Amino acid sequence: MDQPSKASSLTDETGTAAAVRFDNVGMRYGRGPEVLSDISFDLPRGSFQFLTGPSGAGKTSLLRLIYLAERPSRGLVSLFGEDTTAMERSALPAFRRRIGVVFQDFRLLQHLSVFDNVALPLRVAGQNMRQYGEDIVELLNWVGLGHRVDALPPTLSGGEQQRAAIARAVVSRPEILIADEPTGNVDPEMARRLLRLFVELNRLGTTVLIASHDIGLIRSVNAPVLELADGKLNRRARSA
Amino acid sequence: MTKSRRSAPLLPPEAGRDLPLLAVCAILVFLACLSVIGAAGAWQAAGGWSDQLASEMTLQVLPGEDGDGDAAAQQAGTLASGLPGVISAEVRSRSASMALLRPWLGNTSLPDDFPLPRLVTLQIDPENRPAPGAVDALFADAPYRVVVDDNRLWAGAIARASATVRYFAIALVVLVCGAAAAVIVFAARAALSMRRDVAEALHLVGAPDRFITALFQERFFMLGLKAGTAGSVLALLAAAALNLAGGSAASLFFLPSLAPGWGVVLIVPVAAFASGLISAIAARLTVASGLKARWP
Numbered sequence: 064m065d066q067p068s069k070a071s072s073l074t075d076e077t078g079t080a081a082a083v084r085f086d087n088v089g090m091r092y093g094r095g096p097e098v099l100s101d102i103s104f105d106l107p108r109g110s111f112q113f114l115t116g117p118s119g120a121g122k123t124s125l126l127r128l129i130y131l132a133e134r135p136s137r138g139l140v141s142l143f144g145e146d147t148t149a150m151e152r153s154a155l156p157a158f159r160r161r162i163g164v165v166f167q168d169f170r171l172l173q174h175l176s177v178f179d180n181v182a183l184p185l186r187v188a189g190q191n192m193r194q195y196g197e198d199i200v201e202l203l204n205w206v207g208l209g210h211r212v213d214a215l216p217p218t219l220s221g222g223e224q225q226r227a228a229i230a231r232a233v234v235s236r237p238e239i240l241i242a243d244e245p246t247g248n249v250d251p252e253m254a255r256r257l258l259r260l261f262v263e264l265n266r267l268g269t270t271v272l273i274a275s276h277d278i279g280l281i282r283s284v285n286a287p288v289l290e291l292a293d294g295k296l297n298r299r300a301r302s303a
Numbered sequence: 304m305t306k307s308r309r310s311a312p313l314l315p316p317e318a319g320r321d322l323p324l325l326a327v328c329a330i331l332v333f334l335a336c337l338s339v340i341g342a343a344g345a346w347q348a349a350g351g352w353s354d355q356l357a358s359e360m361t362l363q364v365l366p367g368e369d370g371d372g373d374a375a376a377q378q379a380g381t382l383a384s385g386l387p388g389v390i391s392a393e394v395r396s397r398s399a400s401m402a403l404l405r406p407w408l409g410n411t412s413l414p415d416d417f418p419l420p421r422l423v424t425l426q427i428d429p430e431n432r433p434a435p436g437a438v439d440a441l442f443a444d445a446p447y448r449v450v451v452d453d454n455r456l457w458a459g460a461i462a463r464a465s466a467t468v469r470y471f472a473i474a475l476v477v478l479v480c481g482a483a484a485a486v487i488v489f490a491a492r493a494a495l496s497m498r499r500d501v502a503e504a505l506h507l508v509g510a511p512d513r514f515i516t517a518l519f520q521e522r523f524f525m526l527g528l529k530a531g532t533a534g535s536v537l538a539l540l541a542a543a544a545l546n547l548a549g550g551s552a553a554s555l556f557f558l559p560s561l562a563p564g565w566g567v568v569l570i571v572p573v574a575a576f577a578s579g580l581i582s583a584i585a586a587r588l589t590v591a592s593g594l595k596a597r598w599p
Contacts, residue, residue: 174315
């Protein structure tokens with residue numbers, strides 16, 4: 064069983080601000096019903112947690128709130144101790160650059176090669192390709208895509224696209240890594256390998272939150288589990 | 304060792320998709336440039352006419368009963384040329400007066416004793432014009448009648464007509480630029496909608512709005528530049544062709560020339576840059592507002 068860092072606790076023992084804090088958060092799309100209600104939890108810095116729940120429970124909406132793709136209808140969402148709900152939208156990109164996201168549908172740009180897709184966060188951050196070229200190739204080798212560096216996403220299998228999406232999420236060494244069903248399309252061996260990558264990043268200080276249905280995956284790491292049902296945070300437990 | 308790489312463009316090349324938009328923009332620039340060239344021609348022509356009118360005065364010499372019209376005109380010319388402010392006097396012959404009437408009378412010959420007015424053209428120093436009424440006073444006691452036609456009366460009308468043409472051309476250019484901007488706004492919205500995946504991916508990896516808008520802005524600046532170059536070059540060619548084909552007709556009917564000089568070629572870089580700038584600004588504002596609407 065993989066062991067994440069000791070910071071995997073629900074409270075922040077160091078006294079520093081949590082990486083993510085939700086206080087009585089509610090969220091609705093437009094004028095529809097609340098898809099999330101009264102959500103309160105902390106992700107301490109350097110923690111490793113799972114988010115689980117049935118389809119439609121609100122996992123993706125909760126993740127969208129964390130990576131600032133949505134704003135809550137009520138309550139408070141803070142990142143690194145700063146209230147993002149009241150923040151000017153021009154200040155949000157700087158926070159987004161501190162978060163790596165693995166999307167369920169990958170969101171790879173179809174006209175860019177695997178290399179260019181993975182390089183996207185670094186390019187946006189203004190880094191020069193000379194600085195990151197070799198790192199990306201090394202990372203792609205690590206996730207088993209060393210031979211597909213120049214391939215376009217439509218020519219990749221689902222699993223390969225998922226690994227490219229993971230590489231893009233971790234390439235800038237984000238402070239928070241969010242993954243929505245990151246191992247849904249890969250074989251068990253590759254799933255274990257990707258999970259090791261997440262655990263390794265967590266050991267290096269990255270706060271990791273993985274949304275997954277995969278009980279096997281969740282049980283393979285001794286980490287807290289946030290369980291959502293009908294838009295409410297029902298239960299907090301440890302995975303093993 | 305990694306192989307040498309170049310960053311791929313974040314917005315995929317649209318290849319043939321931009322062609323209809325390029326054509327519409329080029330046509331709008333073409334119309335705007337023709338308006339500008341026409342206005343410049345009208346301006347220049349009006350300037351020339353005004354200068355000419357300001358430096359000329361015409362005397363109509365009407366000989367009396369049994370009077371010798373040519374002698375009267377000659378005498379009037381000699382008298383007028385002695386006035387301060389008159390540089391010279393050119394006496395037009397009877398045949399010159401006949402030529403002026405030919406468009407109305409045809410080649411019909413008039414009887415020799417028909418009292419045809421003779422014309423005397425006075426060249427005036429515009430800086431030192433004869434005192435008002437001085438020319439009339441000169442012929443108060445003459446045995447023939449002289450009508451003084453001070454061409455300055457026409458100058459005001461020409462200036463007003465020229466200003467109207469100019470304002471009309473400016474309004475036309477503003478309208479055409481507005482239409483071009485509206486087309487670009489529409490196209491930029493379509494481009495953003497078509498490339499929502501790019502905007503979304505960039506947004507979610509932390510690209511600020513200005514990074515995303517810059518991509519579209521650059522794309523549309525280049526499109527505007529190409530359309531501006533094509534449209535202005537075509538307008539220049541069209542103006543030159545119109546000038547060649549209708550130059551004589553234009554001069555006959557006092558229409559402005561469409562070739563106001565070699566300086567008009569400057570319209571190509573100016574129109575190209577202006578078109579690029581309008582396109583870039585329209586695209587930037589549209590994409591920025593689209594991003595704000597998508598991610599408030």
